Amino acid sequence: MVAGTPCLARIARIVTPDLKTLPKVLLHDHLDGGVRPSTVAELAAGIGYDGLGTVDPEVVAVRLHQGESGSLETYLEAFDHTLAVMQTPEAITRVATEAVEDLAADGVVYAEIRFAPTLHTVGGLNRREVVRAVLDGLHAGSAATGVPAFAILDAMRQDTDSEEIAQLAHTFRGDGVVAFDLAGPERGFPASGHSPACEFVTDRKLHMTLHAGEGDGPASIEDALNCGAERIGHGVRVIEDCTVLDGRITAMGPIASRVHAGQVALEVCPWSNVHTLGIAPGDHPVGLLRDAGFAVTLNTDNRLMSGTSMTAEFTFAVEHHGFTSADFERVTMTAIGAAFCSDGLKDSVRAWIEKGYSAS
Numbered sequence: 001m002v003a004g005t006p007c008l009a010r011i012a013r014i015v016t017p018d019l020k021t022l023p024k025v026l027l028h029d030h031l032d033g034g035v036r037p038s039t040v041a042e043l044a045a046g047i048g049y050d051g052l053g054t055v056d057p058e059v060v061a062v063r064l065h066q067g068e069s070g071s072l073e074t075y076l077e078a079f080d081h082t083l084a085v086m087q088t089p090e091a092i093t094r095v096a097t098e099a100v101e102d103l104a105a106d107g108v109v110y111a112e113i114r115f116a117p118t119l120h121t122v123g124g125l126n127r128r129e130v131v132r133a134v135l136d137g138l139h140a141g142s143a144a145t146g147v148p149a150f151a152i153l154d155a156m157r158q159d160t161d162s163e164e165i166a167q168l169a170h171t172f173r174g175d176g177v178v179a180f181d182l183a184g185p186e187r188g189f190p191a192s193g194h195s196p197a198c199e200f201v202t203d204r205k206l207h208m209t210l211h212a213g214e215g216d217g218p219a220s221i222e223d224a225l226n227c228g229a230e231r232i233g234h235g236v237r238v239i240e241d242c243t244v245l246d247g248r249i250t251a252m253g254p255i256a257s258r259v260h261a262g263q264v265a266l267e268v269c270p271w272s273n274v275h276t277l278g279i280a281p282g283d284h285p286v287g288l289l290r291d292a293g294f295a296v297t298l299n300t301d302n303r304l305m306s307g308t309s310m311t312a313e314f315t316f317a318v319e320h321h322g323f324t325s326a327d328f329e330r331v332t333m334t335a336i337g338a339a340f341c342s343d344g345l346k347d348s349v350r351a352w353i354e355k356g357y358s359a360s
């Protein structure tokens, strides 16, 4: 796995089974991007959905894996299929429950899972019913596994209902919804185009994380910060506001400096970036950002479409950027520090993390 790489000495203590058992905190994971292939197949068969042309789970897995797409737009098309089978409360609750179960089996000790309620209303559900169904599933998954799991509501940048989504987040804030997010295409749809929703969220002291610096450059990150984002979904294109010489960041422009000085948590999703942005694994900026002291967290984004898991993301970080167990502990502590749960729960999770890393 690592033989022959210059990082061998740094990762000598870490092998894949260790990575699986390390405690992990997941801040950026899409519900409709993490459905089990077998569940997609079963739900499709149950409702007679033939958009995939098969109900064979193995073929479904291959068809929905977008590892070679190299384009965000193509990657996003795969969601048409998962969304097609997530239009009833039962299906949505099942997917949410299984998500928590799968994350728990992957060593995740705390999770925030996001979804866009509007995308689940084409079968006749209203947005409130969608949120209720997701929360029922998250609660069931948490009860079964002991892993705290919360929801982030996504409005789509290209849609016009962000204020309704922000209000919905407020309505369910005491029942497991912790934040508001903007997803979808960045270019041509700036966060500031959703200022009323962002102001609603800020005024009510709801939390906010916004996708930015994925499909567009540093100016999109600046726009998201100006809208009140506490964390940045992806944010990796902050590297475009940095000067890199001899494999390290030697200077930062104003946007990178702002992100760095504010220790704004970056929800980095390496495999997703490789798949949608066409970045070679070794050229991903996660190592540079870690070395420069940015508040890096590691996340999955879309476990199904990217064929990934938290363990796979950690493995990526080891193999391509020489992450050590100390790096993973820092990443995980950064993530729980930036989590949107209560301070009391953060303290409990920190204790689990410390225990897990001291035993590794």
Ligand SMILES: [Zn+2]
Binding pocket: 028, 030, 183, 211, 233, 301
């Ligand atoms: Zn995302």
